[in-house]
Amino acid sequence: MEIVYLDGAFLPADQAKVSVFDRGFLFGDSVYEVIPFYQGVGFRLEEHLARLAHSLDALQIPHSDNLDEALNKLVAQNGGGNVSVYVQITRGNAGKRSHAVTADITPTVFACCQPIAPIYETGPEVIEGARVIVTDDLRWQRCDIKANGLLANILAMRQAHEAGAAEALLQKEGWINEGSSSNVFIVEQGHVITPPLHKGILSGTTRALVLELAQQHGVQVTESNISYERLIGADEVWITSSTRGVLPVTAVDEHPIAGGQKGPLWLQMFKLFTRYQQGLMTGESL
Known part of the structure; x- marks a missing residue:
């Protein structure tokens, strides 16, 4: 039985309960992190x-207080190993539905675990190039805050799936x-290029790791704005996330990238990333 953490207690997942008056449930008044x-x-x-x-x-x-200790204990109670920990902190239960925020609300703290997929076990020849679409970025103005209000993200992903694509890239003001x-x-x-961080972009940990690995291995990297024309005219396009790793994009909308082929620099970064992940997940120095 999976053990979760809720407001200082460790308990089976099916016993964890949150009030219907919790502001995270009523308003999405909450933030999260995946570690x-x-x-x-x-x-x-x-x-x-x-x-x-x-974000808080x-x-x-x-x-x-002492959230790091709680998360370490949670992982241990779920057998340790290689897991991602989802943490959500809401403003708490106000006892009623009201837009007004009072100072006496105690935050609700929840965390759970799920296994990490060993991307390194998949060879680069098996990885299929992804098709993505570009759509308007309809999210709020503070995407640097890892808030739980992800409806715009969900709708964009649904739009991508309806178009037979793996992801939707979000475009605002060109x-x-x-x-x-x-x-x-x-x-x-x-030359590897990614948009610079600002309030419309979340600072992804896989993004940071890819930039770090590239710089360590002599690959030139720059943070620069990317227009639609620059995107579809690029030699290679990738997307990165903790679950996907480094994924090659071979088509944007109806435009093939590099003739629809996976690029050589993607292959280099995929090998660097998966080797790094393998070392972490197995404890072996590679």
């Missing part, structure tokens, strides 16, 4: 908790920001 644990150890735990703190501060929700659940990269003449 990978490899071999039972939080991966860049401090950075993830700092991003969570940024933006919504003026009090921080939870610029590609990110995917509905991913970050976006392009390659121009051997």
Whole structure:
């Protein structure tokens, strides 16, 4: 039976209950974070908790004390190993439905675990190039806050699936920001480019890792705005996320990228990323 964490208690998932008057349920007044644990150890735990703190501060929700200790214990109670921990913190239960926020509300803190897929076990020759669509970015103006109000993301992903695509890239004021659940990269003449971080983009941890690995291995990287024309004219396009890793894009809307073929720089980054993941998940130095 999976064990979850709820407001200081560890209990079976089917016993965890949250009030119908919780503001996370009523208003989406909540934030979340997803933290990978490899071999039972939080991966860049401090950075993830700092991003969570940024979201909490933006919504003026009090921080939870000793959350890192609670998450470590939760992972241990679920057998350790390689899991991602989902953490959600809501403003709490006000006892009634009201838009007004009072100071006496205690935040609700919830966390659960799920296994991490071993992407490294899939060879690059098996990875299929993805088709994506580009659609308007209808989200709110503070996408740097990892809030639970993801309806616009869900609708964009549904639009992509209805078009037979794997992802929707979100465009606002002429610029590609990110995917509905991913970050976006392009390659121009051997040069890796991704949009710069701003309030319309979430600072993805896989995005940061890909940039770090690229720089460590002599690949030139730049943060720069990407227009639709630049996107469809790129030598390569990738999307990255914790569940997808580094995924090649071979078509944007009806436009093939590089003749519909996976690119050589994607192959290099896929190998670097999966080798890094394998080392984390197996505990072996590769």
